[in-house]
Amino acid sequence: MHPEVAIDLLGLIQVQTDGTITRQDLDKPPFFVPASASDHVPSVDVTIDPATKLWARIYRPPVLADKPLPVIVYVHGGGFCLFTPGYKDYHRHAARLASATSSIVFSVAYRLAPEHRLPAAFDDVRAALLWLFSSDAQHHLSASADLSRLIIMGDSAGGNIIHNVLASSEGLELPGLRGVVLLQPYYGTEERTESEKESDEQGVLTIKNIDTCWVLALPESDQPTNRDHPFCSPPAERLPEVGVMVVTGGRDLLRDRSVMLVEELKKLGRKAVELHVFPEEDHAFYVRSVDGEASTELMSLISTFVSQF
Template identity: 75%
Template sequence: MESTPRIEQTSTTKAMMYPAVEIDVWCLIQVQPDGTVTRVVDFDHPPLFVPASASDPVPSVDVTLDPSTGLWARIYHPPVSTDKQLPLIVYVHGGGFCLFSPGVDDFHRLATRLASATSSIVLSVAYRLAPEHRLPAAYDDLRAALRWLSNPDARQHLLASADLSRLFIMGDSAGGNIIHNVLASNEGPKLPGLKGVVLLQPFYSSEERTESEKASDEQGFLTVKIADACWVLARPESNEPRTRDHPFCCPPAEGLPDVAVMVVTGGRDVLSDRSVLLTAELKKLGREAVELHVFPEEEHAFYLPSQEREALTELMGLISKFVSRF
């Protein structure tokens, strides 16, 4: 992404790899066959406070949620009266489980826009990244973030205006996968206030290719090759056999709670068929509050490169309408 911040010095660590191959994801992370991981950008050390500005009117603050793992989140407060009860959106960013954080410009601006458009408090979670922290580390971090909501410390940071009875969970790409797997498990906290789930181009996979994957020309932002590489980096080391038929890659539709679900995809997204299939499976289960929105001319992560695109404005309107129902 053009707006992704870059640094002169790289960070290099060691992580066990399989298979023994060389991997390069968007030139931001390189992995050698011996397991050496080199990151061009350091996503693990956020500033403590991000001030509002003329171009960034939504104030935000970074909060540590779990000191034992270094889990942190960025909280956004929309520019509305604090005596008004506001919905809470827990947002989980994308990046193939391997890249990015709430502090990356694109995701920071998206969360800012989300808070403003929906008049909601947004909690953007900085989960641990693979391959240094393979799945289920990201799932564990989202569970920890959801548990934190019931912590007295959360009220201090979220303000009394956060209405936990109007809770929404939203994730794009890998973030959508993280949400699905966490909500499908029995290990997370109970969420009686959960009203809706928003899945933006959720990152699913399997060994069997879909038609949209078969038709990939390997020229878009997300290609089959890059998606496969991310799964090699993210899948748990205990995955036997080592394939994309692991349950983490393709969680069952029935695992999602019976609440309102919005699924968004792009007509040129290599993963578009998987979003369409998920929606169809949910409707077969009798889920009535399920909606699919297809942006025919858009590819994967179309909402990130620019905050002024017509498609993003339309998307924010759809999400705002979705949230305002509750």
């Protein structure tokens, strides 16, 4: 008799009652796009830590300028459980980001839950940031990469990851950090926000999927084990005092949490804080419709933000 499925995330991850985890393989074509120097935006994969199989994909703009280029560290979403930089939509999104902003984009493939529960993803992103400043990184980065103009960007779960990493930054020296971009960051508490209460379970991101991802990602040994765990809502005041850009969608269940974060930062006296709301957009619109009108507008906003530095 086969064990029953205890947890199911979109049919992509299933956890059986005996603890067995089955995962749909998204790391092969057509879902996975290999790095290729023949693309319009060249990219290359680099291994950061063989022991943990931590890797990243580096993109450079199609035309390298004679001047130094900013570096964007990008941390993808997926509820801490899904995707890599090679997933086709994230690959296209990061390539467009490099082209639109004339930046070097460093997209991190952190370990995924539930096989690797939090804080594994935090540890990986922290390790990737440290690696960027190593001699090994210099062999892979373009000579024009300017680490004194560093932007850290994350979408959905990636936004939560970079917030947690930056909030516990002891020993992590980032003298070149100029800005943080949070695209529809994935926060949570046991108490529902008004936007979360609006869920009809029909959108791209549903309450059921939100809760399932937290169950799969949070440490099983920590207390509390629910959405009041500190990882779910890191404190606003622990974000570095640099420029912060927050983006949300009017149809995103998590939109209230983005608005609340910006309000908290402003109460702290942070002046370099931007909030951009796309009224007609749902969660992760920039990867689901990379060439859409809203995504094009977002790229323009990010380009303007990056060009400040």
